[in-house]
Amino acid sequence: MLLNKNSREKTMSLKITKKKIKSNFWVAPAIYGVAAVILALLTMKLDRYLHVHHQLYKHIPSIFLTDKELAHSILSALSTSLLTMTTITFSSVLVVQTTFLSQFSPRTLQNFNESSKSQRVLGTFVGGYIYTLVLLLQVRKNDLSETFIVPSFAVLVTFICVGMFVFLIHHVMDWIKVGNLISNITKETLLAFDNNISRDKKLKTIKDDTELKLEDHSYTSVISSKRGYLQFIDTVKLVNYAEQKDIIVKLEKDRGKYVDVDTPLFKVWGNNAAFDKNEMLSLLAITDDQESVHDVDFGIQKLVEIALRGIAPGKNDPETAINCIEQLSQILSKLGKYDISNPYHRDGNNNIRLIIEKPTFFDYLYKSFYQIRHYGKSDVSVMISVIHALTLIAETNEDDVKKMVMNFTEYIVQGLKKEDWLFLDRDRMNSALKKLYAAGGQSGQGDLLEIE
Numbered sequence: 001m002l003l004n005k006n007s008r009e010k011t012m013s014l015k016i017t018k019k020k021i022k023s024n025f026w027v028a029p030a031i032y033g034v035a036a037v038i039l040a041l042l043t044m045k046l047d048r049y050l051h052v053h054h055q056l057y058k059h060i061p062s063i064f065l066t067d068k069e070l071a072h073s074i075l076s077a078l079s080t081s082l083l084t085m086t087t088i089t090f091s092s093v094l095v096v097q098t099t100f101l102s103q104f105s106p107r108t109l110q111n112f113n114e115s116s117k118s119q120r121v122l123g124t125f126v127g128g129y130i131y132t133l134v135l136l137l138q139v140r141k142n143d144l145s146e147t148f149i150v151p152s153f154a155v156l157v158t159f160i161c162v163g164m165f166v167f168l169i170h171h172v173m174d175w176i177k178v179g180n181l182i183s184n185i186t187k188e189t190l191l192a193f194d195n196n197i198s199r200d201k202k203l204k205t206i207k208d209d210t211e212l213k214l215e216d217h218s219y220t221s222v223i224s225s226k227r228g229y230l231q232f233i234d235t236v237k238l239v240n241y242a243e244q245k246d247i248i249v250k251l252e253k254d255r256g257k258y259v260d261v262d263t264p265l266f267k268v269w270g271n272n273a274a275f276d277k278n279e280m281l282s283l284l285a286i287t288d289d290q291e292s293v294h295d296v297d298f299g300i301q302k303l304v305e306i307a308l309r310g311i312a313p314g315k316n317d318p319e320t321a322i323n324c325i326e327q328l329s330q331i332l333s334k335l336g337k338y339d340i341s342n343p344y345h346r347d348g349n350n351n352i353r354l355i356i357e358k359p360t361f362f363d364y365l366y367k368s369f370y371q372i373r374h375y376g377k378s379d380v381s382v383m384i385s386v387i388h389a390l391t392l393i394a395e396t397n398e399d400d401v402k403k404m405v406m407n408f409t410e411y412i413v414q415g416l417k418k419e420d421w422l423f424l425d426r427d428r429m430n431s432a433l434k435k436l437y438a439a440g441g442q443s444g445q446g447d448l449l450e451i452e
Helices: 002-023 027-052 054-059 068-104 106-113 116-138 150-175 178-200 235-245 277-281 296-310 318-335 361-375 380-395 399-416 423-439
Strands: 204-206 220-223 228-233 247-251 264-270 284-287 344-346 352-356
Touching (some): 027 116, 027 150, 068 116, 068 150, 068 178, 106 296, 116 150, 150 178, 178 318, 235 247, 235 277, 235 344, 235 352, 264 277, 296 318, 318 361, 361 380, 380 399, 380 423, 399 423
Antiparallel strands (some): 204 344, 220 264, 228 284, 247 264
8 A cells, every 4th residue: 555655756756856847947058068178078988098009190180190289189179168158048948038028928938948959959959068178178188099089979969059059949939939839838738638537537427416415424524734726636647546445435626726835635425434534645646837728727727818808908919829729729629529527536436535616618718709709899809700700619519508698698799788889890790799699609699799
């Protein structure tokens, strides 16, 4: 039992550690720096080997060999140049991060920080500088020969660094394009949803169980020992653990929710002496920051914030908001194809073991558009884009989702009727609304916005 518990904790810890390593800028440069020191020592060992075996020099073109003074000059110049380029690289990264903070959203900053390409470029520059500096220290006056080959290796490393610098410029220019950022967030959110669905498919889920009356029985609460965001829930192992202990577990918080110390996380029905609270807590991951690896809500939140920045009075960039709305419709269209709100999870014997109150499709729909509707209610292009997004969702899903979309449409129309629209704007929106109602199975609607 203790072995299984330790194994679960190690697995969870490895997942969290891997994510933290991926998002920390110092890890990759540190690894490259250590590798550069080792490579420099091996290069110098090769040089000393050639000093001992002079006959091997005749097989090496003279252009790759230098004397001691020239070796010092080349290595000194290269190390200075690489340090300058490293400084410029870090400055470029800071500029990009400032752009992300001011133009898009503070939440989008981690998307750039987690980019392995940026970290590898920084690591290459740090490693190149350390490599040339170590070689410079190793070229000594008491060497066995006045001929050195190490400057040629340093020049080769510098060529690689220059190539990586050009690549960084291209990468930064690509990343600060708002379209690419929005597309990357959408892909990340859809991947998180796919991961959640694939994990839930391993379990039997049902929407309700009228025979289960847990409120009539006493329960034991399991409280949190940490504060932060509930980032990961190992539902499969929770069900297996509940089956093993013959208990029923209800999770009080869903993924992405903030918990504090002593926040109730579990309600447990059954044999109180059978389960270990710490063992159950080890199946959850609570982190300091929100991440969209397993949290669909957080990905939607990022897109909404970028859209709100686009329609802010000081920026006036409705096209960015429209792009976000289109991507939100893609996410919601996929969410609607799955019954995502099933709270009851069964074990292999068809007994309910885990209950998780999940957000419904309508919750996601409301969260995606209610702020955009509020702040963009007077922008005709934004509101028409929202109507088009709802039309796409209704067209690609079944009747139950269509009903929720049409219910939400009434909320949108209610807000639109309060605005003073010009007649051409009314015509455009009425046309878009008719298509939406037709997609939702309510064709034959007249003018939904009155035309004077």
